Amino acid sequence: MKSCETAALSTITTTDFLASLLQSSKTKSETCDSQEFSHHLLMDFVTWEFNAFLWVSLIAVTALLLRKVFKVFRAWSQARKIPGPPCPSFYGHSKLISRENLTEVLSVLHKKYGSIVKLWLGPTQLLVSMNDPELIKEMLLKAEDKLPLTGRAFHLAFGPSSLFVSSFEKVQRRRESLATELNGRLIERAPVIPTKVVDCIMERVNKFMAEGNFDCKMVSQHMAFTLLGSTLFGDTFLAWSKATAYEELLMMIAKDACFWASYSVTPYWKQGFWRYQHLCTKLKFLTQDIVQQCRKNYKFFLHKDENLHNENVNMGMESASGAPSCSGVEMPDNLFLRGLNGHLSAREEPCGNIMGVMFHGCLTTTGLIDNLLVRLVTHPKLQEKIYAEIIMTRNGSMKQDQQCVDKMHLLLATVYESARLLPSGPLLQRCSLKHDTSLKTGVTIPAGAVMVVPVQLVQMDDSSWGQDASEFNPYRFLSKAENRSDLVLDTSCRGNAEKPGDSSSILNDPNNNVAFLPFGSGTRACVGQKFVIQGVATLFASLLEQYEIRLESGSKGESEPTMNDTIFQLLPSPDIVFVRRNS
C-alpha cells in the first residue's frame, strides 16, 4: 500500500516537473525566438545534470568517508583488547619514535606488557609487535600481505611486476615458479660457478687495493653482486662490460627507493624524483641489454651444441648425457623464461621481476657477506678451522672444480650464525589487507594494522638460543654425532659440538628453531634462503681455499661487533686484506 503511494507520488512529481518545463518553454516561445528557447532548455538541462553529478559525488565521498571512519572506530574498538601504552596525543606515538630507536622502544614495551604489544603511530595507523616465537610463527603464516610501502618502492623503481607486491594473491604464482628454479636447477649449478666468480671478484678487489680505497662493505657489495649476477645470467655476466655501471646504478637506486615510495602521492612535481626515474630507466635498459646478450649466447651455444652432437653421432660417439656442455648459458635463459619472465601479463614490465630480484638479492646478500667477513677477520682461529675443514673435504672429493659445501659443517654453521646476527632489517613486517587476523591466544588484529617482529630481540632471546644468545657462536648449530637421538629433540639449535670440522658433528637445520628469522617465515618467507646460503658458502669455500682474510693493521674495526642494550651493531666497516695462501 505504502509503496503504491510512493510510486504515485513520484509519478506526480515527475509529471509536474515536465509540465513546468513545458509551461516555461511555452511562455518563452511567446517572447523569444526558437533558437534562444533551445539554448535555455539546454542550459537548464546542463545545470540539472551538473547538480545531479555534484549530488552523486557528494554522496559517494560521504559514503567513503563514513566507511573510513567506521573502519577506524572498528580498529580502535578491536585494538582496545591488545595490551599497550595509552595514546599520548592525537598523533599517537609517531613523534616519539625514530626508526633507530623503535627496537629499543619495543623491547621496553614487551617487558612491561608481554609478548604482544600495540602502539598507535597515528589516528589510523596501528602497529602490533610480537616477540614470542610461537605467536610469530602463527602470525607469519596467517598474515599474507606485505606493507603497501614495500610494494610501492619496487613499483616506482622497476615498474609493475608480479614479485615483491603487497598482495599475496598477486605474488603467489610467481613465488612458486621462482622457488622451483632457485631450489632446483640453480642450486645444482651452485658448486660449479664460484671458482670463476672468485677470480672475477679478486680481479676487482686487487683493483680496489691498488686504488687504496678498500673497506669490507665495498668488497661485500661487489661479491654479492657478482655472485647473484653470475648465477642468474651465467657466464655472460662475468664477461659483460657494463656490469660495473649496473652495480653502481643498483646501489644509487637503493639509497633513494624508500624515500620516494614514502610519498602517498607520487611527487611528479619534484626534480629529484625525475632524476631518480632517470636512473631507474637506465637500469631497465641495462637489464634488457644483459638479457639480450644471454639470449644471443644461448642461441649461439645451442647451435654449437647441435653441431657438436651431429659430429659426435657421425663419428659414432655418444655425448655424455647430462653433461653441462655449455654450463651457465643454457640454464639462465630458462630461468628468465620460466622462473621470472614466464606468463607475464600485458601490464607487467618485462624486466621488472629480474630487476626486483637483483635489487633485493644484492642488498640482502651484501649484508650477509659483510657480516661473515667481519666475523672471519675478528675470529682468525675460526677462519683457520674452516680452512682446515675445506682442505679436508676437498681432498676427499673427486671433482676438483666443485666444492662439496654440504660436508663443510663448520662453514655452513658460520653462515647460519652470521645470518642469525644480521644487524640489517631490524623489523619483519606484515599486514593483512582485507581480513582481520585472529590468533590462537584470542587476540584479533584488525585488517590493515602493521604487524611487526623485532627480529633482533627474538634472535637474541635467551629462552630460544641459550645464555650466549647475543654472542657469535657458530657451534650452536653443530651437535655431536653420538647425540643423534638428543638432536631430534633439540629443536632449539643449541648445538654442542666442540671439535670444529669434525666429520662426526651434525649440522642442525636452523629452521628447526622458530626464532631463526633472518629470512622470515611463513607465507611470504624468502624463497632465496636455500640458494643464498649454498651460494655464499660455496663462494667462501673457494675464497678461503686460496686466500686468508685479515684485518688491515690499524683498521678501525679491530674490536668486535657490540651490543648496546638491545641493538646489535657492527662497528664501522673495517679495512681488510686478502693474502694469498701459498705466497
Ligand code: HEM
Ligand atoms: C642473505 C640474503 C637474503 C636475506 C637475508 C633475505 C631476506 C628476506 C626476507 C626477510 C624476506 C621477507 C620474508 C617475510 O616477510 O617473511 C624475503 C623475501 C623474499 N626474498 Fe629474500 N633474502 C635474501 C636473499 C634473497 C635472494 C638471493 C633472492 C632471490 C634470488 C631472494 C628472493 C626473495 C623473494 C622472492 C622474497 C619474497 C617476496 C614476496 O613474497 O613478496 N632473497 N627475503
